[in-house]
Each structure stands twice: as structure tokens, then as C-alpha cells.
Amino acid sequence: MSGNAKLEIRDLTMLYKTGDGVRNINLAVEQGELVTLLGPSGCGKTTILRTIGGFLQAASGQILISGKDITHMLPEKRPTAMVFQSYNLWPHMTVYENMAFGLKLRKVPKSEQKRRIAEMLEMIKMSGYEKKYPGQMSGGQQQRIAIGRSLLLQPDVLLLDEPFSALDAKIRSQMREELRKIQTDLNITVVFVTHDQEEAMALSDRIVVMNKGSFEQVGPPQEIYNRPASRYVADFIGEMNFIPMPDGSIKAVRPENVSVSPGTGGNLDGYVRTIMMLGHYIEMTVDTDCGIVKLFVSAEEAEQYKRGNPVALTLGESHRYNDDQSAAG
Numbered sequence: 534m535s536g537n538a539k540l541e542i543r544d545l546t547m548l549y550k551t552g553d554g555v556r557n558i559n560l561a562v563e564q565g566e567l568v569t570l571l572g573p574s575g576c577g578k579t580t581i582l583r584t585i586g587g588f589l590q591a592a593s594g595q596i597l598i599s600g601k602d603i604t605h606m607l608p609e610k611r612p613t614a615m616v617f618q619s620y621n622l623w624p625h626m627t628v629y630e631n632m633a634f635g636l637k638l639r640k641v642p643k644s645e646q647k648r649r650i651a652e653m654l655e656m657i658k659m660s661g662y663e664k665k666y667p668g669q670m671s672g673g674q675q676q677r678i679a680i681g682r683s684l685l686l687q688p689d690v691l692l693l694d695e696p697f698s699a700l701d702a703k704i705r706s707q708m709r710e711e712l713r714k715i716q717t718d719l720n721i722t723v724v725f726v727t728h729d730q731e732e733a734m735a736l737s738d739r740i741v742v743m744n745k746g747s748f749e750q751v752g753p754p755q756e757i758y759n760r761p762a763s764r765y766v767a768d769f770i771g772e773m774n775f776i777p778m779p780d781g782s783i784k785a786v787r788p789e790n791v792s793v794s795p796g797t798g799g800n801l802d803g804y805v806r807t808i809m810m811l812g813h814y815i816e817m818t819v820d821t822d823c824g825i826v827k828l829f830v831s832a833e834e835a836e837q838y839k840r841g842n843p844v845a846l847t848l849g850e851s852h853r854y855n856d857d858q859s860a861a862g
Contacts, residue, residue, distance in 0.1 A: 538597075539564040539722040540585070540690050545594035547584050555580050555746045558594070562690070565720040567713070571733040572743030572769070578726045579694055580746075585724060586615045586692050598689050614683035615692040618699055620675045622667040622682075628654075629663040632682045639686070649685055656715060657681040673704040680712065684719070691716075693725045697732065709735055730770050734758065742766050761785070764854040776801070776823045776848075783854045790849035791828035793817065795837065799845030801826065805838050819844055 538561035548554035555577040562568045570578035583589040585596055587608035596604050603611050622631050629650060636646045654660045657677045667675050676696055683691060693712075697705045713736055716723055727733055733740050734754045742749045742757060742765075750762040761767035764775070767785045774791065776784040793799075803821035815835040819826045826846060830838075838844065 537563055539566075539599060540724065541595075541597040542581070542585070543595040543597070545581070545584065545596065546592045547580055547589055548592055553577075553746065554592075555584075558748070560741065560748075560751070562722055562724060564722055565717075566738045567716055567723040567725060567736060568739050568741060569725045569727060569733040569737040570741050570743060571727060571730060573728055576743040577746040578728075578741075578743050582615070582692050582694055582724060582726050585690070586613050587611050588615075612689035613692055614686045614688035615694065616676075616679050616683050616696045618695045620667070620672075620679045622675055622679060624667050626666070627663065628659070628665050628667075628670075628678055631667070631678060632685055635682065635686050653681045653685050656684075656718075657711070671704075672700050673708060676700065676708060677711075680715075684715070684721070689722065691721050691723045693723060695727055696725075698727070698729070705732070712736070734770070742769060761852060767852060767854070772827060774826050776826070778853070781855075784848070784851050785854060786826075786848050786851040788816070788827045788829050790851065791826060792847045792849065793819070793828055793830060793834075793838075794845050794847070795842065797843060797845050800848045801846040803844060803846065805840050805842045805844055808835055808838060808840065819846060821846070 540562040542558055542560045545558040546554070546556045553575070558581060560568070570581060572578050580589060584591050587606060591604055594604070595602055598612055623634070626634070632650045632653065633646050636649065654662065657680065659674065659677050659681065662670070662674070670678070680696065697708050700708060709732060725736060737754055739751060739753055740757050741751045744765050750757055750766045757766065757770055761770060764783065764785065767773050772788050774786045774788065776786065778784050801821045801823060803819040803826065806818040806820045806825060809816045814829050815832055817828050817830055817835065817838065819828070828846070
């Protein structure tokens, strides 16, 4: 483990009565790093987050923040703050009262509360909303307040549990950009949980791809996307074509690494199945003897093709996986 790690998880196991949970988890998160736990529902990502926050008790292992063991500390004693999907704002309190709540518990003087809340509202672009109630604001505004309230506590580690999943696509994208800016400006250490791979790719310094309570791959977004360690990761991150090979292995090729030309004589030949406009590019699917292959072409390139046309596909950069999903060298 790195000596600079702000957060360390050592051999963490947390199991439910059903036997589900996480086993033997090890992770180090550096100061100022944003690490995302990514995976489908039930893979254990929220279990890890809640165990870091103290809302679940580890069966074994250690959690350290700044080198201090916090494994058995109560949630309110930990140097962490957690933002939930559901905002968790007090509906009967104004924005100002919601943001002041944690500071009051920590006996921060009123004058300092006022200064810090004003600064935070400006940072999250919510100045002038002090007297509003949560019910008078949109979901995105409420989540801004929830994040600002957590940041006011100046946590060593900020924990975010699918904070944007209830928002619509455009607001979600804006919130991601704002969170990333605040996080880098303040140099905060963040552990973020999501099932949305696009969100993970956009936000993270590193991504932890999870599967059934364990880690499949840990690395920067570019590495996870370009060099998936297993078929599971290749399938979960981005779009991928899986093409069966004569030796029983599977060739995985991203749509952007497939090129097309009219006629036959490619690595794979087939017929145009669909042509779909997706904004600034066109998605084409081709029926081949090895199944349906997806690729991307420009609008200009797409004009020469119609459904049913014979085409030749050339496969570029690819990965091979064995039947057991492992990389085939």
C-alpha cells in the first residue's frame, strides 16, 4: 500500500446473513483522488461505502484514514461525510438551517457558520437560496445542497452513493462537471459509487470494476476501457463486439475499431442490418456468420450504404478471451 494513502482498506470482509457481501477487499485511495466503485446492483459497492462510513460493521479487516484505524468508530466520530441518492435534507428546515445543522453539532461559532455557509453556497452556485425549503427546489438543487452540507464538515473522505441517479440526463451531466471542479479545487478525497459506466468514465481518477463482491479490475478509466482484464470488464465498460473464433476463444472488438467497405473480402463479410443516426455519428449493425457486429461510421460514409447491402468488415485493435472469461494472452 502507498505511504501517501488517505484511505486504506485492508482485507475487508462484510457479509450479510444471506452470505452476500464483500470478501478480502484491499484498496488504497490517495489524497485528492476520486475513486469510483462501479458495478451492477448487488455487487457490493454500496456495502463497501457504508462500511467505510460506519453504517455497516466489518466482519474482519481494517479501515484506516490518514493512517488511523477507524474500523470500530461510530459513524458520527469518523472523519467522513456521506451523500445519499435521496438527498436526506430535513424538509422542515431552510437551506441555511440544513447546512448549519452539522456545524452546530460541532459547536462552530455562529459567525464562522455564517461565513462558511455563504462561501459554500457560492461554490455550489446556490447563493440566495438560504431561506428556501427543500420542497421548493428541484432535485438537482437539493443534491447541490446535500453535497455542500457534507463539504462544510470538511471530511477527510467524502462518500457519494449514486448521488445523481435520480436526476435527468442533462442535469446529471452538469452535476458531474460541478462535482469534479469542486473536488479538484478543494483537493478532496472521494469514493463514489455508481452503476453508470459513463458517469464512472467521466468522473474518476481510477475505477474499481466490481463483480459479485470482489474486484475484477482497478485502474484509470483509459486503461479499463482500452485494456479490459476480463470479458466481464470488456462487456460492462462501453460497447463491445464479441466474435467467436475457430479455436474456441472470443475476440472482443470495440465498434470504433471496426471499419467497413462495400462488397466482400474483409476479416468478416455480411449484410447491413440497421443504420441508426445517433447525433454526430451513425451506428451500423452488420449480420455476419459470427453474429451481429456493431460499428460507427460518419454521416457522410453512411450515405453509400442501405439495408441489405453486402459489406466487408476489417477488425482493428482487439482482445481475446478464453471460455473462462480470462484474457487469452
